[in-house]
Amino acid sequence: MIGRAWRVVVGFLASMRTAVGLLLFIGVWSMVATVVTQGADSSSSVIAWDATNPSFSPVVRWLGLHQAFTAPVFWAAALLLAMCTSACAWRRAKVARFRARALTAAAAADPLSPIQAPDLGIVCDPALSGQRALEIASGALERLGIRMRRRGDMLTAVSPAWSAWGSAVFHWALVALIAAVLVGQLVRSEGMMPVAVGQTLADVSASYALSNSGPWHYGGVATRSIRLDSFDPDYKTGGIDRGAVPTISVLDGAGEAVVTQRIYPNHMLHTGSLAINAPACGLSATLSFQDKAGAESGRVIRLVDFSQTATEGTSPIGLLSRRDSAGRILMKMSVTVPLDRAGQGFGEWIPKRPSARLHVTSADGGLLFDGIVRKGESVDLPEGGAVRLVDIGWFSWLSLVDDPTIPVIYAVMVVALVGLSVTTLARQQLVLVTATEGSEGVRLDVALRLWRNVPTSRGEVERELRRALGSDGKGSVS
Amino acid sequence: MTLEIVFMWVALTFYVVATGMFVFGVALNREVLTRRAVLVSALGLVPQIVALGVRWARLGHGPYIGYYEVANALTLCTVAFFVIAAWRNPRLHATGIGIMPVAVLLLGGSMLASKADFPITASLASYWLFIHVAFANVAFAAFAASFGFAVVFVIRQRSTSGKWAKRLERMPEQEVVEGLIARLVLAGFLLWGIMIATGAIWANESWGRYWSWDPIETWSLIVWLIYAIYLHLRFMRHWKGERLAWFAIIAMPIALFCLVGIPTVFNTIHAGYIGGAEG
Numbered sequence: 001m002i003g004r005a006w007r008v009v010v011g012f013l014a015s016m017r018t019a020v021g022l023l024l025f026i027g028v029w030s031m032v033a034t035v036v037t038q039g040a041d042s043s044s045s046v047i048a049w050d051a052t053n054p055s056f057s058p059v060v061r062w063l064g065l066h067q068a069f070t071a072p073v074f075w076a077a078a079l080l081l082a083m084c085t086s087a088c089a090w091r092r093a094k095v096a097r098f099r100a101r102a103l104t105a106a107a108a109a110d111p112l113s114p115i116q117a118p119d120l121g122i123v124c125d126p127a128l129s130g131q132r133a134l135e136i137a138s139g140a141l142e143r144l145g146i147r148m149r150r151r152g153d154m155l156t157a158v159s160p161a162w163s164a165w166g167s168a169v170f171h172w173a174l175v176a177l178i179a180a181v182l183v184g185q186l187v188r189s190e191g192m193m194p195v196a197v198g199q200t201l202a203d204v205s206a207s208y209a210l211s212n213s214g215p216w217h218y219g220g221v222a223t224r225s226i227r228l229d230s231f232d233p234d235y236k237t238g239g240i241d242r243g244a245v246p247t248i249s250v251l252d253g254a255g256e257a258v259v260t261q262r263i264y265p266n267h268m269l270h271t272g273s274l275a276i277n278a279p280a281c282g283l284s285a286t287l288s289f290q291d292k293a294g295a296e297s298g299r300v301i302r303l304v305d306f307s308q309t310a311t312e313g314t315s316p317i318g319l320l321s322r323r324d325s326a327g328r329i330l331m332k333m334s335v336t337v338p339l340d341r342a343g344q345g346f347g348e349w350i351p352k353r354p355s356a357r358l359h360v361t362s363a364d365g366g367l368l369f370d371g372i373v374r375k376g377e378s379v380d381l382p383e384g385g386a387v388r389l390v391d392i393g394w395f396s397w398l399s400l401v402d403d404p405t406i407p408v409i410y411a412v413m414v415v416a417l418v419g420l421s422v423t424t425l426a427r428q429q430l431v432l433v434t435a436t437e438g439s440e441g442v443r444l445d446v447a448l449r450l451w452r453n454v455p456t457s458r459g460e461v462e463r464e465l466r467r468a469l470g471s472d473g474k475g476s477v478s
Numbered sequence: 479m480t481l482e483i484v485f486m487w488v489a490l491t492f493y494v495v496a497t498g499m500f501v502f503g504v505a506l507n508r509e510v511l512t513r514r515a516v517l518v519s520a521l522g523l524v525p526q527i528v529a530l531g532v533r534w535a536r537l538g539h540g541p542y543i544g545y546y547e548v549a550n551a552l553t554l555c556t557v558a559f560f561v562i563a564a565w566r567n568p569r570l571h572a573t574g575i576g577i578m579p580v581a582v583l584l585l586g587g588s589m590l591a592s593k594a595d596f597p598i599t600a601s602l603a604s605y606w607l608f609i610h611v612a613f614a615n616v617a618f619a620a621f622a623a624s625f626g627f628a629v630v631f632v633i634r635q636r637s638t639s640g641k642w643a644k645r646l647e648r649m650p651e652q653e654v655v656e657g658l659i660a661r662l663v664l665a666g667f668l669l670w671g672i673m674i675a676t677g678a679i680w681a682n683e684s685w686g687r688y689w690s691w692d693p694i695e696t697w698s699l700i701v702w703l704i705y706a707i708y709l710h711l712r713f714m715r716h717w718k719g720e721r722l723a724w725f726a727i728i729a730m731p732i733a734l735f736c737l738v739g740i741p742t743v744f745n746t747i748h749a750g751y752i753g754g755a756e757g
Binding site: 016019024027030033034038068069238241264265266276277279399401406409410413414416417420423453455456457459460 | 675696
């Protein structure tokens with residue numbers, strides 16, 4: 001019973017109809033996904049798409065097409081395709097083993113012995129000798145694109161045994177690739193870390209503004225930290241403007257720089273499985289809090305993103321909360337930096353007269369203070385004490401990806417392409433020709449297997465040989 | 479009009495003439511016309527290479543950016559691929575009737591498009607650009623050749639004993655042409671696969687993600703899957719004949735749409751290479 005069920009399952013997975021059906025499904029699903037707006041159901045772009053397509057919206061939402069490539073339906077199809085590919089790879093391996101054995105045996109065939117069970121037997125023109133028949137056959141096959149070698153009394157054109165393994169290797173590599181991608185999703189960690197110039201942040205989840213870690217991620221190297229050493233808002237090299245370019249150091253547990261590098265497009269920082277990119281930047285405001293006696297009680301760095309739609313050109317990243325010793329919120333503060341005007345918009349640089357707008361509210365949202373503080377100036381806080389704007393500088397949004405499966409994925413891709421190259425380029429052919437002289441004249445025996453990448457066909461070979469050897473209309477066995 | 483554009487018009491003229499010669503050569507059963515049409519196609523490559531070379535020297539980068547350059551490079555590879563195939567196997571001359579119209583449409587379209595100069599931006603400044611685009615061009619050339627062979631196959635198949643069969647009798651047997659279509663699809667499948675793999679590596683180096691389901695990435699995968707279905711039907715289900723040839727005919731425009739259509743229809747991070755915006 002179990003054995004029968006197993007055979008049914010394996011038969012289904014190994015079925016070409018299943019494989020083609022799944023390829024078709026994934027292809028059509030992907031096509032639809034490029035037409036449907038992708039994103040969370042609550043995102044504004046998705047809501048807008050639903051509003052403009054009310055008739056499709058219920059189906060699209062039910063199928064999960066707004067997150068098409070993380071939808072359970074898609075993953076189920078991809079997983080099933082991986083299982084199908086495994087079954088196909090298994091079959092390809094069996095075929096490859098069979099062909100490789102046949103090729104090896106043909107390559108070692110005794111040139112003096114007649115071919116056992118020939119695929120073609122052609123009775124030649126009686127005027128021809130055995131040697132002449134072989135010469136003519138060699139020429140005819142060469143015209144069809146099969147170059148024959150003479151080995152004793154035998155003509156041979158036998159591909160090397162490895163040529164049979166291309167397809168199997170390709171399919172197994174695809175299985176490994178799918179597996180590596182799946183494992184990658186489980187162990188991978190990626191996130192966006194905002195770091196101001198001079199700031200050093202530990203590579204822990206609290207340092208990230210956004211992060212996404214797979215369940216098997218090892219949690220990061222707790223002792224590793226990232227430092228933004230310097231920032232060039234207009235870096236040029238090789239005659240190309242690279243844009244705003246930060247110089248980043250990755251520090252080990254002892255605070256020693258493991259690697260220091262400028263980061264710009266196509267010049268990411270790599271160390272171990274960690275890759276750091278710097279896709280965006282903004283401004284930072286360093287604030288110094290002073291107690292009632294005027295002594296500095298602490299410093300904070302607040303970050304702002306450039307925003308051409310915001311009133312003064314920047315929008316705050318998060319709110320700063322001040323709490324009392326009991327943990328109650330005393331006030332909330334948001335910080336923006338008014339930018340210089342540039343044409344119709346704002347100049348995305350540090351303003352000529354650096355300042356920050358402080359917007360302070362109480363815990364229940366009542367406005368306590370809203371005003372601009374220039375660099376070096378202080379304002380009194382409602383709770384007592386004061387806050388001083390120390391400096392306006394730069395910060396970088398760093399994109400950190402920690403994925404140890406990348407080298408494996410690269411390696412598997414290379415293996416897959418090598419396998420596919422062998423499948424595409426290497427011939428899989430087995431041609432052996434012998435001539436036997438008997439009472440009826442010369443008979444040409446041909447072992448013929450044209451499996452892959454041969455520029456002719458069995459029918460064409462037979463016709464051409466019969467024509468060349470003058471046996472048209474005469475009996476031939478095949 | 480610059481010398482570069484003049485050369486490009488000359489190339490287009492050669493290709494139009496070659497296409498006409500292929501049509502008349504096959505229709506009138508004049509082998510000499512089809513043979514000379516291959517020569518005219520090859521001659522068209524000369525001014526096109528000169529024009530692209532002049533542009534390359536002037537801009538400091540190859541034909542990678544903007545519809546004009548991309549379509550031009552695709553045309554060049556398609557015609558070069560065909561000329562080499564026809565030179566190696568003269569029995570394939572007549573397939574130009576299916577391939578050269580593709581080249582004419584592509585180059586004609588590019589001549590009507592903007593020919594603005596786009597500099598290499600920071601996001602495109604990588605040696606991966608050359609590798610990635612080169613494989614895309616050669617893969618498309620293989621698919622375009624499979625398309626042309628399939629067109630000829632279908633014409634002959636529909637007229638096994640009719641006039642067209644006679645006009646195309648110098649072609650290899652249908653069985654052999656069918657095998658050649660499959661080999662071209664297999665070659666294109668390999669080259670397209672390398673294009674995807676190099677693109678993934680470049681994306682990882684540039685953006686930190688080897689795959690982000692961007693529309694052009696997704697469509698390149700779709701094209702690969704479509705040709706994977708073709709290969710499975712051909713080699714595993716042993717499909718043969720006209721229906722498989724139609725498959726190759728329908729698949730090629732999808733590959734073309736992926737290369738030049740997607741960036742103009744969808745919002746994609748690859749928009750930079752076709753429109754000159756930051757990619």
